[in-house]
Amino acid sequence: MxxxxxxxxxxxxxxxxxxxxxxxxxxxxxxxxxxxxxxxxxxxxxxxxxxxxxxxxxxxxxxxxxxxxxxxxxxxxxxxxxWTNNSFLSQDPYERALARFWSKTLDDKILPAIWNACWSDEKGREKAVEEALEALNILENEIKDKKFFGGETIGLVDITANFIGYWVEILQEIAGLELLTIEKFPKVFKWSQEFINHPVIKEGLPPRDELLAFFKASASKK
Incomplete structure (x- = not known):
C-alpha cells in the first residue's frame, strides 16, 4: 500500500x-x-x-x-x-522513453483507428477496419512474448492500453466486427486476458453489462 x-x-x-x-x-x-x-x-x-x-x-x-x-x-x-510503490515506469531512461513513446502512440494512432472502425458507417467501414487491423498488428509486434508490455508486471503502457484490453471486445460485439481475436492477434489477445484478469485490474474496470448497455444506447442514437 x-x-x-x-x-x-x-x-x-x-x-x-x-x-x-x-x-x-x-x-x-x-x-x-x-x-x-x-x-x-x-x-x-x-x-x-x-x-x-x-x-x-x-x-x-x-x-x-x-x-x-x-x-x-x-x-x-x-x-x-x-506514490513510488509498484512503479509503472522503469528506472532505466531508455525503457522509460520507450514506455512514453508507446503510450503516446496508443493515444495518437492505435486507439483512434480502432474507435473509428467500431463507429464508422458502412461507406467508410472497410478502410476503417483495415486501419484498425494495422494498428493492432503494431501492438502484436511490440508485445512479443512478454506477459505485459512492461515485462512481468503491469506498467504505464498496459494501463494506457486498457481500452484495447477491455473496451474493444465490447465495442466490436456491438459493431458486429472481429478485430481483436485469438486467431488474428494471439499475443495481444493473450495479453488482454492477463490484463483484465489481474485481480486489481478486474476490481477497477466498469461492469461489462453496464458498459455494453451504455454503448448500445449510444449506437442506437447514431
Missing part, C-alpha cells in the same frame, strides 16, 4: 464509461491510494471541472491536496512519481 498520510486529499473527476478516466482509477488502485470519486456530466459540466481544467474542460482530472492535474498520461506519470 502507499504510505499513509492523514492530511492527504486525493480526488478524481471522471466519467465511468471513459477508458481515459478508468486509467486513473486503475493506477490509483494499483498504488493502493484512497481517493474520492466525482462522476461528471460532460453535457452539464460541474463548477469543479471548469475550475480545475479550464483549458480543456474534460475528464479525467486528478486533484491532489488542492492541486489539479489534467490529461490522463500526465496524471499517470504524476501518480507514479508521487
Amino acid at each position: 502507499a504510505p499513509a498520510n492523514q492530511e492527504e486529499e486525493v480526488r478524481l473527476l471522471g466519467k465511468w464509461p471513459s477508458p481515459f478516466s478508468n486509467r486513473i482509477v486503475l493506477a490509483l488502485k494499483l498504488k493502493g491510494v484512497s481517493y474520492k470519486y466525482s462522476e461528471e456530466n460532460l453535457a452539464n459540466k460541474s463548477d469543479d471541472l471548469l475550475k480545475y481544467n479550464p483549458v480543456y474542460k474534460k475528464v479525467p482530472v486528478l486533484v491532489h491536496n488542492g492541486n489539479p492535474i489534467a490529461e490522463s498520461l500526465v496524471i499517470l506519470e504524476y501518480i507514479d512519481e508521487t
Whole structure:
C-alpha cells in the first residue's frame, strides 16, 4: 500500500464509461491510494471541472491536496512519481522513453483507428477496419512474448492500453466486427486476458453489462 498520510486529499473527476478516466482509477488502485470519486456530466459540466481544467474542460482530472492535474498520461506519470510503490515506469531512461513513446502512440494512432472502425458507417467501414487491423498488428509486434508490455508486471503502457484490453471486445460485439481475436492477434489477445484478469485490474474496470448497455444506447442514437 502507499504510505499513509492523514492530511492527504486525493480526488478524481471522471466519467465511468471513459477508458481515459478508468486509467486513473486503475493506477490509483494499483498504488493502493484512497481517493474520492466525482462522476461528471460532460453535457452539464460541474463548477469543479471548469475550475480545475479550464483549458480543456474534460475528464479525467486528478486533484491532489488542492492541486489539479489534467490529461490522463500526465496524471499517470504524476501518480507514479508521487506514490513510488509498484512503479509503472522503469528506472532505466531508455525503457522509460520507450514506455512514453508507446503510450503516446496508443493515444495518437492505435486507439483512434480502432474507435473509428467500431463507429464508422458502412461507406467508410472497410478502410476503417483495415486501419484498425494495422494498428493492432503494431501492438502484436511490440508485445512479443512478454506477459505485459512492461515485462512481468503491469506498467504505464498496459494501463494506457486498457481500452484495447477491455473496451474493444465490447465495442466490436456491438459493431458486429472481429478485430481483436485469438486467431488474428494471439499475443495481444493473450495479453488482454492477463490484463483484465489481474485481480486489481478486474476490481477497477466498469461492469461489462453496464458498459455494453451504455454503448448500445449510444449506437442506437447514431
